Amino acid sequence: MSDLKATYLAYLDALNDRRFGDLTEFVHDDLTYNGKMLTRQEYADMIAADAQAVPDLHFDAHLLTSGDDLVSARLWFDCTPTGALFGLRPTGQRVSFAEHVFYRFRDGRIAEVWSLIDRDAVRDQYAG
Template identity: 30%
Template sequence: MEPWELHGWHADYLDACNRHDLTAIAEFLDPAVRRAHLPAGAGAWIRDLADLFQAFPDWRWRRIQLVVEDDRIAAHLRGSGTHSGEFQGIAPTRRHVNVAEFAFYRVVNGRIVEVTGSGSAELLSQLKAR
């Protein structure tokens, strides 16, 4: 893919994520995708998203900024939703959370092959806050 095509590609990926369409999301992932500090593979990624969507049925991401260079995407996103199901051992708090997320993707042949990012620590701290 050309760098200019990755802007539209990311919009399509984000749309699939915001629809919670795990089948469509899987089409954007290389089966052996590497995730920094997380289990590798598309199956692990999909399971993590399924857990997030179960705990936050209204979860949505909003793109703040996207930078593309060669086969790399840097995305600044805002993720938000209401905690209405168990998440990583935390019982539902009914809190609405809003977190800044930064993700860096490498895309080859229209599929994410590597990703690193942030956001989960902030999410957990908002769930544990009093």
């Protein structure tokens, strides 16, 4: 396994363990997320808010590849939101959805993130 993949999996472990303070090890002080500049704290707060709305949120890398300074992953989520998720009120039902995400690393830490979450899948499951 490449060092970049190992670093990324350690990052996911930190997210899954809710060790958001450990993001200093994995994320630059400033980064871009889908083209928007964020501080590491704003990024951590965004993920922490998702974890609060979805207590059983677990980042599961189903596909993972890396090269040079890039990591790409298809993350799979199977969870039960208790708070609003993507602007949708919780129904108490379990939902499954994917996130396709790409990371550019600089000096061993995340500097850029591009994320596409299948929000329609959640919406369709709530409606069905």
